[in-house]
Amino acid sequence: MQSKKKVLVVDDDEMHLYTTKELLQNDFIEVITHKNWLGVTNRVRDLQPDLVLLDINMPALSGDKLAAIIKPYCETMKTPIVFHSSNDEDSLRDLAKTHGVQGYICKGNVGDLRSKVNRYLKLQA
Amino acid sequence: MQTVNAQGNVLPVGELIISNEQATPQTVVNKVAERFFSTTDVDAIAVVEDNEPVGLITRTKLLFTLFRRFGFELYGKYPIIAIAETTPLIVPENERLDIVIDKALERQPQDIYDEIIVTTPGGAYKGLLSVKQLVIQQSNSLASNILQKEMASARARELEKINQVKSQFLANVTHELRSPVNAIIGLAELLRMSAEKGSIEQIKERLSFMISSATNLRAIITNILDLSKLEAGKMEVSFLEINATALISEIAETTRILAGKKPVTVKVEAPPLPIMISTDPVKLRQIIMNLASNAAKFTEQGEVTLSLSIIGSRLEIAVADTGIGIKEQDIDKLFIAFGQVEDAKTKQHEGTGLGLTISKNLAELINGSITIRSAYGKGTTFVVSLPLQNNNAGQGEL
Numbered sequence: 001m002q003s004k005k006k007v008l009v010v011d012d013d014e015m016h017l018y019t020t021k022e023l024l025q026n027d028f029i030e031v032i033t034h035k036n037w038l039g040v041t042n043r044v045r046d047l048q049p050d051l052v053l054l055d056i057n058m059p060a061l062s063g064d065k066l067a068a069i070i071k072p073y074c075e076t077m078k079t080p081i082v083f084h085s086s087n088d089e090d091s092l093r094d095l096a097k098t099h100g101v102q103g104y105i106c107k108g109n110v111g112d113l114r115s116k117v118n119r120y121l122k123l124q125a
Numbered sequence: 126m127q128t129v130n131a132q133g134n135v136l137p138v139g140e141l142i143i144s145n146e147q148a149t150p151q152t153v154v155n156k157v158a159e160r161f162f163s164t165t166d167v168d169a170i171a172v173v174e175d176n177e178p179v180g181l182i183t184r185t186k187l188l189f190t191l192f193r194r195f196g197f198e199l200y201g202k203y204p205i206i207a208i209a210e211t212t213p214l215i216v217p218e219n220e221r222l223d224i225v226i227d228k229a230l231e232r233q234p235q236d237i238y239d240e241i242i243v244t245t246p247g248g249a250y251k252g253l254l255s256v257k258q259l260v261i262q263q264s265n266s267l268a269s270n271i272l273q274k275e276m277a278s279a280r281a282r283e284l285e286k287i288n289q290v291k292s293q294f295l296a297n298v299t300h301e302l303r304s305p306v307n308a309i310i311g312l313a314e315l316l317r318m319s320a321e322k323g324s325i326e327q328i329k330e331r332l333s334f335m336i337s338s339a340t341n342l343r344a345i346i347t348n349i350l351d352l353s354k355l356e357a358g359k360m361e362v363s364f365l366e367i368n369a370t371a372l373i374s375e376i377a378e379t380t381r382i383l384a385g386k387k388p389v390t391v392k393v394e395a396p397p398l399p400i401m402i403s404t405d406p407v408k409l410r411q412i413i414m415n416l417a418s419n420a421a422k423f424t425e426q427g428e429v430t431l432s433l434s435i436i437g438s439r440l441e442i443a444v445a446d447t448g449i450g451i452k453e454q455d456i457d458k459l460f461i462a463f464g465q466v467e468d469a470k471t472k473q474h475e476g477t478g479l480g481l482t483i484s485k486n487l488a489e490l491i492n493g494s495i496t497i498r499s500a501y502g503k504g505t506t507f508v509v510s511l512p513l514q515n516n517n518a519g520q521g522e523l
Contacts, residue, residue, distance in 0.1 A: 086304040087300055110310065110314045
């Protein structure tokens with residue numbers, strides 16, 4: 001069996017980290033959670049994830065700003081960055097466009113979360 | 126035709142008439158001269174026949190004519206119409222100020238400052254206008270127009286700002302409500318998965334997460350409703366005589382539970398005798414509980430101290446912690462709804478950032494105030510100051 005795809009989830013809310021992890025992880029996906037903007041860059045470099053899910057509303061450094069910081073690393077590894085937030089879909093779409101990240105997923109839409117993650121990881125749904 | 130000019134100035138000149146001096150065309154020049162000599166107030170006299178203006182004589186021109194060689198002898202006994210300007214500028218009373226000024230200034234240089242005759246729309250003599258007065262009036266109204274414009278644009282900017290704050294507030298409310306709802310949806314899906322697997326342990330764990338998310342959601346909704354009630358002035362107050370020392374001790378108990386396993390000591394410092402105060406106990410509890418739970422939340426180790434002291438006719442309740450403290454530049458933002466941190470999109474810790482706004486409003490509602498002392502990295506002290514006595518206090522016990 002091929003090795004699992006790695007998804008790094010960054011969120012300040014433990015409940016969201018828990019649900020996202022439990023909802024996504026399966027035989028093909030390994031979910032690594034990170035509850036702070038601190039150390040995300042190192043985490044991305046060490047882990048070499050196949051996908052990064054970023055929350056927007058986080059203390060001190062919001063996800064969109066964090067995206068700008070980790071983008072150069074992710075681009076070299078061809079790792080998509082996707083916003084995952086409870087914000088308005090419109091504002092998420094705008095943010096994703098402005099920051100040149102690969103996409104966005106609205107929290108609370110479980111089906112969308114699974115299908116989009118599978119698509120970014122190039123896995124069969 | 127009345128159109129608004131660039132300055133928006135539509136003042137009719139009829140309102141600016143300075144005098145209605147007049148003489149018949151047959152009045153002799155000497156008589157008119159006497160009127161000019163007897164007062165300095167009259168600068169011009171209209172020549173009026175059958176109620177209609179037929180000429181104008183100004184002080185300057187009359188004197189110029191009379192004091193030239195043999196002027197008095199030559200003209201003194203002439204009727205005034207002989208030396209009066211017989212084609213003076215005549216405007217109807219409803220003419221606009223700026224148009225009249227334009228007409229006045231289009232005259233020959235020596236006539237520019239001649240008074241202007243105003244008539245009714247029917248042509249009857251009404252009075253005289255002074256060009257100098259018109260120009261002063263025009264520049265005053267220009268200045269006030271500029272001022273009005275500035276005030277209007279300041280108001281517009283203010284409204285724009287209020288709008289931005291409102292939509293930011295709405296965006297924050299939406300996010301705060303959606304976040305726990307989304308957690309609940311995720312947990313429901315996870316529960317379904319656990320049920321399919323038949324894992325009772327997992328179901329139990331996820332149910333307790335779900336309850337905590339739902340409780341969090343309820344707290345947020347309560348806060349938002351409280352805030353809107355406060356802002357609409359619909360929060361009711363009822364004053365009772367209560368034992369403040371007992372209330373604070375009780376809040377300290379709850380704060381100990383909130384601090385949990387963290388190495389944080391919760392202390393109460395109060396005078397030996399119980400302090401009685403007439404206040405709204407529900408509101409006071411909400412204010413102090415909010416401050417104390419914030420203190421417990423933001424203190425990783427050290428102390429949270431609740432203290433009571435009487436200062437004159439007021440009771441001061443201080444909630445001091447040895448937590449992270451607040452940067453000076455952030456203190457002003459504390460009492461703003463959702464103003465937890467610099468960026469509205471970011472949250473410092475759990476919570477909506479509504480608690481302090483609500484506490485401040487509640488304190489004002491019960492005739493009190495909240496002040497803050499903080500040193501970043503060293504801790505924060507909130508002081509709630511309340512009058513010991515309030516009118517209409519009922520009797521009650523805590």
